[in-house]
Structure formats: C-alpha cells, structure tokens
Amino acid sequence: MKLFTLKERLGLKNFEIARILENIAFYLEMFGETKFRIRAFQNAAKIIESLPEDIADVYRRGEVSTIPGIGAAIAEIIGELVETGTAKIYQEFREKYPVNIEELSAVEGLGPKRIKLLYEKLKIKNLEELEKAAREHRIRRVKTLGVKTEKNLLKAVEFAKKSKDRLLLAYADEIAGDLVEKLGSLSFVERITVAGSYRRRKETVGDLDILVVSKRPEAVMDYFTSLENVGIVLGKGPAKSSVLLKDGLQVDVRVFDEEIYGSALLYFTGSKEHNVKLRIVAMEKGLKLSEYGVFRDDKRIAGRTEEECYRALGLSYIEPELREDMGEVEAARKNSLPQLVEYSDIKGDFHVHSNWSDGMNTILDLAEAAREKNYQYLCISDHVGALKVAGAMDEESLRKQMEEIDKLNGRLDDFRILKGAEVNITAEGNLDLSVGLIKELDVVLAGIHSGFRASKEAITKRVIKAMESGLMHILVHPTGRIINRRAPCEIDLGAIMDTAKELGIALEINAFPDRLDLRDVQIKSAVDKGVSLVLGTDSHSCNHLNYMRFGVDQARRGWCTKRGLINTLSLSELEKRFDI
C-alpha cells in the first residue's frame, strides 16, 4: 500500500542541468562543431551552475531565455530537461556515441577528439575498457597516439579510478539539503540529521547516511523509497532502507528511538578510526560503547545525545569535523581541544574575480553581495598578466580597475573593496606583473598556473623565489590540485610553510568546492607551525561567495581557530596588518 502521492517532485538540480549542457558541448566538440557554438553551451552551463535560484522556477515563469547568455535554442533544451529530465539532442548523441563522457573526460589527457577516436577505433566506452586497451598495448597502435601517450593515459586512469566514486561535498550538500527538507517536513519525523563523512564535512562523500527519529518508521521508509529521484531501492525495512539515487549516489536512512539518537549519531558519523579510539577509551573505563549507547554492564548510562556519550567516557565534546583520529580524543581527555573558527567569524573574502577578468559580475555587484553577508571587506583579485585564457587584464586595465575601486569605495560606508590581483608565478619564479604596479595593490595574491608536472625541487624553488621577492601577501591554491581531476603538484609544503612563516606570507585555503586547497591535514600542519592562513572562495560570480562555508568546514577539519585565519580580522585590524 502506498501511503503518499508525491506532489513535490525532486527534479534536476541546477548543477545536474549544467552537467548535461556541458556534456552536450562535449559531444559538439567531438563532432567538430564551431568553437563558438560549443562555447555557448559551456557558457550556459556556467551560468546555470551559478544561478542563485532554481532554473526550474525560472522556467516556470517563462524567463529562461531572458537570462543573458541563454537564447531561444538553449532555453528550449533547458525546458526539455526540466520537464522530462533529458533532451532530444542529448539522447541522439548518446545513442550515436554511447560513451561515458564524464568518466573518460575525467582522465587527464583525454579530450573529445581522442574519446571519439578511441571509440571509433577500439570501441572504448568507459574507464575499464580504456585501462584494458592500454594494458594490452592496443592504444599505441592507433594512428596519432603512441607509446608515451599510452603510458600517460594508464597513469591517469589510475588516478581517475581512485576518485570516481566520491561526490564533491558541495554537490552532496544540495542533494542532502533537499532530502532533509522533504523528510524533515513529514509530521511524524521528529529529528533528522545527515551523519557520516558528510557531517564531518569531508571534501568528498561516498554516500549519505541519514538518521531519523520517528514513531512511524514504516511510513518514513515508504516516503523515502518512493521519492522521485530514487533510481533503485537496494533494501527496505523499518530500521534501515537503502537506495541508489538516479545519479548513482547511495543514500541510507535509519530510524532510531530518541533515547539512543546520540549514540547512533556518534556511531554513524564516524570516522571508523575515531570510533575505534572511543571504544578503547570505553573499555579502559569498564564501559561498552555501541550505536545503542554507553553501557556499564547491561545498563545504558548514556545515549540520548552525543554530549552525554562523550561525558560518560570522560571526554569533552568533539566537533564532527575533528573526528578523524588525529589526536582529538587525547585532546578531549585533557580538555585542550581547539576553539574552532565559525562561519560567523568571517569578515571578508580575499579571492574574488569580477567581470574585469573571467568573473561574471561587476565589482559593485560583488561588493553588495559581500555586504549582505555582513562582510566588512572584499578583495577583488582578477587575473593579470599572461594568463590570457582566464581573461587576464593588462596593466592598463588593472590601473583603470584600481581607479574604479577608489570611486566605489568613496560611495560605500563601513565597507572597503581591496585592490588585489591574482598574479601568476612564472616558470622562473618571477611575478608576472611590473613591480611598480604590484606595489600599488593592497593585496597581492600569487600562485602557479602551469608547469604542475615539474619536479618537486623545481616547483618548490620556483615558489620560494617568488615568496622571497617580498612582493606577495598570499600564496593561492598552494598545491594546484583539482579534486577528482588533477593530482596536487609535487611541492615541499614544509619548506613553503617555513618560508611563509618567516616572511609573514599567508597560505590560502581555496574554498572553491573542487579545489579545497590546502587540504585538511595540510591546514593542520600549517596551524601547528603557526603559519597564517586565509580563506578565498575563488569566486567567479556573486553566488560563488557562498562557497566560503566549505572553506570554513575545511579550516575546521584542519583544527583552525579564529586566531589563525586572516578573514576573521575586522576591517581596521586588517588595515593595520596590511598597512593599507
């Protein structure tokens, strides 16, 4: 018996529609379309992805084609996607070339032309078949490819394989938010929390574990397993149900009694290593810990809340972000856990691109969006120099931009737009901007944007040379990694951190969801060394400013306190510190 008729449907999210548009662009590229038509689709994907509201809502108002960058043709495709979940043009492409684009294009060195070539010559459709062909030395025999290419592809496959199963936290956040809203709105759901690595705010998640308190578990499960975006129901019972969503993400829902919700949360939040450590602590005290509570003999002495469980074990409360067995249990025993930075401590963003380079919004738009977040300052850091692909400005437009910022600052009360720039560190370790101009900037961000495959010694030397120029304040995306796409470059972070500390240079925690660079353990080591850190969203639109949350999550995972993070300085403190 079905208990509900689902009125509210979980349609495609913006990022999913954006992904399909990107895939269409990819197919167009395979078939040698003009780069302008391709770019139109890519551009549309980018716009949808950073749209502040659901594209489905825009569609229902009939306003999709009024969005700048989206014309009649793409608006129609978006309409199809909203209505049916797919589009004719996309289906036709997929029938003609049934290749797993997302899987194959995630392999470094594989683009549209080679994917087409490999399908036509070797019928390679996915990662597995690619790996097999490479191991059997069939790729080197394809004309235009060779031994070296085959070897590089094999190496890239290894990396792609490791990362293909985990979803970026930012995407998981949207899906989880939706599920929590739907399930949480049921009258008989008393409490709901997403546990697991999601709750620990890990940069990627493998699945979602949702914990619910309800007196009507069957009704919860009926509703959950019949949601529109459920693909396969893997299992369904009153205590636990498990599904695969249509996009492949596994979601488990478990229902518990209120009395043991805390211990269940503790158990299912993990990490496994943290839990093992806790059970050892329990044993030492003659207690037993499980998802059903903390027990002395057979009597439950804690379980309703996590705080109660930790207290029973003689520990202070440990924030989920710290539960990785990196010393947090020992610190909790000594009551010496760090007071982690909070999102509300953040007073500004340092890494923001405007439409002066490759960003989508004006400086004023961005400043207003930042003020709405109660920020006191915003550093505009557009690309400059030779990085022409990223719409880098020449020195003349940088000068003009600085004048524009002066003008805007004259109009803004209690808020300051900082004059920054994202300067490229050249292969020789120089900053790609004239010294005179660099000195006029309030904040100089610098980082490497090419040559990631050079040796560890070379890259480290190059970056340290740039740092020693005395001209830069912040080293951006220090390892250059892109989650699920590009491995971090080889760089001696220990040496970089020592130099940063000595010269008072801050290391960025890039908060863009697929960068999160530095990563958690690296942040912790910077915190231990007393190196200054700074959060930058790498925003390319107003909406991206929201990525600050993920940066704060990451900082917290790295044991970062308010004191260690430059973004927590007030405007006046910041002006003093940067002497601006």
Add this chain to the structure above:
DNA sequence: GCCGTTTTCGGCCCGACTGTTTTCAGTCG
C-alpha cells in the same frame, strides 16, 4: 548558439605544452 549605442550579420579569448604525424593536432588552463 548568442548578441547588438558598430544591431539581424559577423564577430565571439588564446598561448603553452606535449607527443608525434616532422609541421601540427589535441589538451589544458
């Protein structure tokens, strides 16, 4: 495919790097 104070055609961001086909295509950012 999108856009328009040069407005319904004709322009739209491109340089570096790599490996291979030795003169350039494909990929990346």
